[in-house]
Amino acid sequence: MSKPLDAIIIGAGHNGLVCAAHLARAGRQVLVLEAASQPGGLGATREFAPGFRASVAHTLPQFGRKLVADLALENHGFRLAASALPTVALCPDGSGHITIADGTLSGACAADTAAYKAYQALLQKFAKAINPFWHKRPPVLGSGGLRDAATLGLFGWNLRTLGKTDLREMMRMIALPARDLMDEYFHSPLLKAALSWDANVGSKLAPRSPNNAVIALLYRMSGDLTGGLPLASGGTGGLMDALAKAACANGAGLRLDSPVAKVVVEQGRAVGVALASGELIRAQKIVSNADPKTSFFQLLGARHLDIQFTHRIRRLRTDGYVAKLHLALDRLPTFTGLAYPGGRLLLAPTMQFIENAYDEAKYGGYARRLPMEVLLPSLQDDRLAPAGQHVLSALVQYAPYTVNGGWDAQRKDFLDNAVASLAQYAPDIRDCIVASELLTPTDLEQQFGLTGGHWHHGEFALDNWWMNRPTYGASQYRTPVSGFYLCGAGSHPGGGIMGAAGSNAAAAILEER
Ligand SMILES: Cc1cc2nc3c(=O)[nH]c(=O)nc-3n(C[C@H](O)[C@H](O)[C@H](O)COP(=O)(O)OP(=O)(O)OC[C@H]3O[C@@H](n4cnc5c(N)ncnc54)[C@H](O)[C@@H]3O)c2cc1C
Structure with missing residues (x-):
């Protein structure tokens, strides 16, 4: 294993990219590992038939001007196709x-x-x-x-x-x-x-x-962003590409086609990840953009968590x-x-x-x-x-x-x-x-x-909202396992292309040192 990074982000969905951009902008050495061959998660624009392209998330009612300005997204190619x-x-x-x-x-x-x-x-x-x-x-x-x-x-x-x-x-x-x-x-x-x-x-x-x-x-x-229902130019993927460029321009690394198989835990602390390829990469902090069930059960492993906490996550x-x-x-x-x-x-x-x-x-x-x-x-x-x-x-x-x-x-x-x-x-x-x-x-x-x-x-519902999102014990982006964080839509405030979970998680992480 080489010199540890400050943070590894698992997943280049828009929240992972926003989190990476904020951490990198604050001088942290960050690497984003994405399973897919393009960044953006559900926001990526893909060719679904020769010459025809679409993104799963198709409108941006929740995206905000502050993030566009903070990350200079227009300098990285973000434009609206309709306001x-x-x-x-x-x-x-x-x-x-x-x-x-x-x-x-x-x-x-x-x-x-x-x-x-x-x-x-x-x-x-x-x-x-x-x-x-x-x-x-x-x-x-x-x-x-x-x-x-x-x-x-x-x-x-x-x-x-x-x-x-x-x-x-x-x-x-x-x-x-x-x-x-x-x-x-x-x-x-x-x-x-x-x-x-x-x-x-x-x-x-x-x-x-x-x-x-x-x-x-x-x-x-x-x-x-506009007070209406905006569409990004290039589909929602146009925004995702701008977020990826912003993260990289601030110094974050981004590796595509790199599915993470496991979070490595030593003495109760998350210290790195094992890729599906078998490669190990160490970092001070591991941040998951995957959903809570994937994050806690597939990536971390329930054995590192107390039983009541795992029950609450399992019941989401x-x-x-x-x-x-x-x-x-x-x-x-x-x-x-x-x-x-x-x-x-x-x-x-x-x-x-x-x-x-x-x-x-x-x-x-x-x-x-x-x-x-x-x-x-x-x-x-x-x-x-x-x-x-x-x-x-x-x-x-x-x-x-x-x-x-x-x-x-x-x-x-x-x-x-x-x-x-x-x-x-x-x-x-x-x-x-x-x-x-x-x-x-x-x-x-x-x-x-x-x-x-x-x-x-x-689910985005009253029992799974604000200080209960995804559940108490992990609602401030920190989790019960030291060094392991969440930054995706399963955290506060929830889904939609908004970036708030990513930027809130970055703020929580930056506050720690
Ligand atoms: C059908 C549908 C339509 C929608 N339409 C809209 C819409 O029009 N407007 C809107 O605002 N919202 C819409 N949404 C909601 C929105 O797409 C999501 O809430 C949002 O994309 C969540 O962003 P995220 O970054 O948290 O996670 P995601 O976009 O889910 O990204 C997570 C990323 O993590 C990666 N990942 C997961 N596991 C691993 C691993 N082990 N190793 C490496 N990488 C990993 C994934 O590949 C993915 O890239 C829609 C959702 C759905 C399902």
């Missing part, structure tokens, strides 16, 4: 689509348009109060530490400044099912379905699930429920009643339709007609497809990780259902398709090293 995509709730017969753009509605009735203004203003007020805490290490209750006391104090103060009426309302709304929240404000079933989408996407939740609809909505509102809910569909199209399909399909198109006519699809998935099935979020990102970025042709990128809900009969047997049927669901809105879609890629949660697990194929590396 604020409108969201279009598609009406199945094409006659009454509702568009949400720049904080206003079009196509809705006057009462819903007025209600939306009040609803947005209230959510924005709440979001402003809690936004700083996504970017801070969670406090540890009863630690006696000044930093923890200050974070809790600031949290209390921010809530207090909402005023009594709004604070009471926030407390009332916080665990409401999305359905109840939407029913309180709006009339249109189509609008309710569209606005409930961001409360549940990526989770094992549907409009009737009581849990954290409001928190999830506020979390999705955490980005300030990591089954993914979102499939990703990529279609290569030889021309632009025609969506009934929509002149230009250049927004985020939501295919979910009612909350009950979403709920029914969820009910099927809860028991290992899937619906014949599937709710979807659809983009045609080649309209904003013509490098994603050959000239005149297009890419369709869709989040398809709900695709259970454990499907009855197994995904090998169900894949074609699920794909047919997804295309049939699209054809209800774009009748010529089948004639346009030249190739397709369906990534089920099992595919995501196998291709991206992600337990259960879960969007957030583990």
Whole structure:
């Protein structure tokens, strides 16, 4: 073994890259080891058919200007292909689509348009109060530490400044099912379905699930890159490449095609890693961008942890429920009643339709007609497809990780259902398709090293939130094993292309010396 590094980061997902860039910028000697042949994890842009490219994570609602500035990402090639995509709730017969753009509605009735203004203003007020805490290490209750006391104090103060009426309302709304929240404000079933989408996407939740609809909505509102729904130029991989360049420009090393097999522990301390190739590399600190179950069970080994802690990690809910569909199209399909399909198109006519699809998935099935979020990102970025042709990128809900009969047997049927669901809105879609890629949660697990194929590396829910993320004992990026840290989406604040877990973890590590 050669001279130890300051830190090894396992995984070049965006959080691993952000963590590496911050550590390297502070003068630490850092090496990032990535299993895949390109950086970016779920954000990488890949060719899924000759000439057609897409990324699993396709929009950047949670990414922030501060990270762009801190890491000079524009100097490393980061550009936006679109700053604020409108969201279009598609009406199945094409006659009454509702568009949400720049904080206003079009196509809705006057009462819903007025209600939306009040609803947005209230959510924005709440979001402003809690936004700083996504970017801070969670406090540890009863630690006696000044930093923890200050974070809790600031949290209390921010809530207090909402005023009594709004604070009471926030407390009332916080665990409401999305359905109840939407029913309180709006009339249109189509609008309710569209606005409930961001409360549940990526989770094992549907409009009737009581849990954290409001928190999830506020979390999705955490980005300030444009105030809308941005797309990166080159797909999300354009941002990933800029993050990789920023990390390397600050002095970090990056090795691709280098899966880590084990974390090496000596006398209770993590001191290095063993690659699948057998190579050993030592470092003062080992930081995992992999999900918590992979990090603790596959990489570290449960024998280094106490039994109660391993039980809590084992019980994390990591089954993914979102499939990703990529279609290569030889021309632009025609969506009934929509002149230009250049927004985020939501295919979910009612909350009950979403709920029914969820009910099927809860028991290992899937619906014949599937709710979807659809983009045609080649309209904003013509490098994603050959000239005149297009890419369709869709989040398809709900695709259970454990499907009855197994995904090998169900894949074609699920794909047919997804295309049939699209054809209800774009009748010529089948004639346009030249190739397709369906990534089920099992595919995501196998291709991206992600337990259960879960969007957030583990459910983003009230029991697994803030100082309980992934669980107490590891919620400040440090773990029970000295020298071993987490920096991925399974840590606070959660999933989404945001970089907060990576930068918070770097801050926790830098504070130690
Ligand atoms: C279907 C789907 C669609 C999504 N769409 C969006 C979206 O549109 N917008 C959005 O903001 N978010 C979206 N998300 C969520 C977002 O992609 C993730 O939350 C985010 O990518 C997590 O980033 P990360 O860096 O923590 O981890 P990841 O992106 O999962 O990266 C982890 C990295 O670690 C590597 N790794 C794992 N194990 C090892 C090992 N043993 N050795 C070496 N390397 C290893 C992996 O190869 C990977 O590169 C989506 C998620 C899914 C599943």
